[in-house]
Amino acid sequence: MNINALQTLLFVPANRPERFDKALNSGADAVIIDLEDAVPPAEKDAARATLAGWLISRPPASVLVRINGTDSPWFNQDMALCRSDAVAAVVVPKAEDPDALNELANVTDKPLLPFIESALALARLDAIACANGVARLLFGQLDMALDLAMDYPPPADEPQDQTPFLPIRSQLVVCSRVYGLAAPLDAVYTAFNDDAGLTAYVREGMKLGFGGILLVHPRQVAPAHLAMAPSPAQRAWAERVLAAEQRVRGAVVAVGEHMVDSPVMARARRILGQGERPA
Known part of the structure; x- marks a missing residue:
């Protein structure tokens, strides 16, 4: 799997193994099996065990895994899981500590895709981009909005104005270019039945210099690919x-x-x- 060439990355919850194969057949460039936000705390250990068993039968470098945060009680076991040959790269949520990224890269020997989703992460963006194993930066818009107390997301009947995020998104693009990383991946578009909104969002990201997008539903794959192809x-x-x-x-x-x-x-x-x- 060429991490630098990925454009569409589809999340699937680690506690829903019946969805794994469907996600792999969705047409997305890669699948991220999510041990973090998608899995309640009480189900973390069971989800990890299920995923570990499923990975045994998978070919090398076939999926990505989003682990729990480096300061969480599940981090060490998640890190050990990611040493599996089937894991192509490790998606790191709430990445703020370059030293923790260095440790993770050394233990797993896998490319890292850190989420930038807090003010502290922005302040340390250069150091994060330079950490061992970091291949691409990911934008975590929802957590960033929460951390900065932004008025986002809006109610369901109001348009999703992305203007307040333009400086942050551009910062990720510029930093990636300066440190020789592949173009970053843009945040999820949560309205999974809104093809027109997704198309506009993807095209705006491409204008800014993003190289792809994170997806939350299989039906977003085809519209995202179409939006990224030259018209x-x-x-x-x-x-x-x-x-x-x-x-x-x-x-x-x-x-x-x-x-x-x-x-x-x-x-x-x-x-x-x-x-x-x-x-």
């Missing part, structure tokens, strides 16, 4: 730009009513290089 208009524009580039051999050129230079040509090549997803 026909984008492909047509990119083809016009590259045709003009060939004519002038890379010099500045007018395409329609816009001047196009090397960064724009590179953007066009990136669009066409993304390819089409299968239907």
Whole structure:
């Protein structure tokens, strides 16, 4: 599994083993089996034991696991579970301690995907990004809103305004670029029956520089993939730009009513290089 190339990551609760195979067949790029928020405290140990038994029959590097927090009573046992060959990477919630990430990477020898979901995590973002084993940053919007006492999420009948999160989301993108990490993964969109809202959210994240999104329901997979694929208009524009580039051999050129230079040509090549997803 190429962690850097993942665009859609689907959560499934660790205490619902009947959903594991359905999630794996959903079309998502990867499945995150969740031992943390999705599992009540009284069911943590049983869920871990069930997951451990299921992992035995799985091929190497086939799933991701979200463990409980590094300061939780379940952390050590979760960490030991993640040494399984079937675990491709470890998703770390409420990541705030770079030293704990270093320890986790050393013990599991697996890539880490830390959730940035608190003010302290933002303050330590550089150190977290540089910790051993960190492959990509994940944005935990709901916990971040709670930590910062933000007025979010809104009631169900009100639009989900993402404007207050723009500075934080951009910070994750810039930090990832500075430290050579793959583009971060955007927070979940909780309204799993709202395809239009999900599409708009995914496209906004891509404009900011996110490389993918976390999903909470299998039915979000297809709309998310469609939203991330280049649109026909984008492909047509990119083809016009590259045709003009060939004519002038890379010099500045007018395409329609816009001047196009090397960064724009590179953007066009990136669009066409993304390819089409299968239907």
